[in-house]
Amino acid sequence: MGFRGDLTENTPLEVFPDMDRQAKYKSQTQNDFYGDKKADRLPVPGTAIRGTALEINNVFSEKPTFSNLAFRTGKIDEDSDSWVSKIPDEAQIDMSLMRLGKERYDIHCAICHGTYGNGNGVMKEFLGVAPRNLSDPELTNYLEPAGRIPDGKIFHTISMGAGNMLGLKDKLSPKERWAIVLYVRTLQSYVSEAQSSAKN
Numbered sequence: 388m389g390f391r392g393d394l395t396e397n398t399p400l401e402v403f404p405d406m407d408r409q410a411k412y413k414s415q416t417q418n419d420f421y422g423d424k425k426a427d428r429l430p431v432p433g434t435a436i437r438g439t440a441l442e443i444n445n446v447f448s449e450k451p452t453f454s455n456l457a458f459r460t461g462k463i464d465e466d467s468d469s470w471v472s473k474i475p476d477e478a479q480i481d482m483s484l485m486r487l488g489k490e491r492y493d494i495h496c497a498i499c500h501g502t503y504g505n506g507n508g509v510m511k512e513f514l515g516v517a518p519r520n521l522s523d524p525e526l527t528n529y530l531e532p533a534g535r536i537p538d539g540k541i542f543h544t545i546s547m548g549a550g551n552m553l554g555l556k557d558k559l560s561p562k563e564r565w566a567i568v569l570y571v572r573t574l575q576s577y578v579s580e581a582q583s584s585a586k587n
């Protein structure tokens with residue numbers, strides 16, 4: 388069998404295959420198992436996207452534009468913890484942003500914070516700590532509304548998480564995160580108004 392480092396012209400004896408051969412398909416090859424015979428498969432419908440902040444068409448365009456600091460981070464300047472008070476113009480507030488916010492909130496937040504944002508999501512009893520009440524001024528643990536908690540701070544919480552809450556910036560683009568901020572603000576005014584009209 389010789390020693391390690393010896394040279395030989397003989398066919399090597401394969402004691403351990405060392406994964407030289409694997410039962411796998413390479414990309415762009417044929418796989419007869421599927422009707423369309425493609426080895427590459429599309430993600431299962433409904434797969435949650437792990438997007439990036441970069442848009443390929445933009446990156447490879449002649450004049451790529453990159454979003455500003457406030458839009459990417461919710462901060463006024465790089466090093467400090469000072470937050471923009473409002474959703475930056477770059478997010479383009481309109482009905483489609485609102486719809487996007489509702490859709491993403493229902494997917495990523497409602498399970499803990501509840502459909503109305505009052506912290507009563509189905510996960511509440513499984514977490515060691517109650518999810519923050521984002522919308523209901525009459526319940527405990529209420530997140531203060533616009534003007535007091537800056538929008539940039541909420542954006543930052545969605546991105547990086549807080550305490551027991553996970554950060555979601557690998558799953559939501561900056562635009563989607565601002566859309567959720569817009570939707571949370573809407574839940575706040577919706578719940579307050581519903582309560583004051585119930586009292587009248």
Ligand code: HEC
Nearest residue numbers: 495496499516517518519541544545549550551552555567
């Ligand atoms: C796994 C459950 C869970 C999910 C999902 C979740 N949160 Fe939270 N969130 C929490 C908990 C728990 C806290 C309280 C953190 C603490 O005090 O330790 C919290 C706190 C917060 C706060 C307040 C942070 C602070 O500084 O007081 C905001 C704002 C918030 N969440 C928004 C959101 C939004 C918007 C989403 C969806 C993008 C979301 N959360 C998804 C559990 C969750």
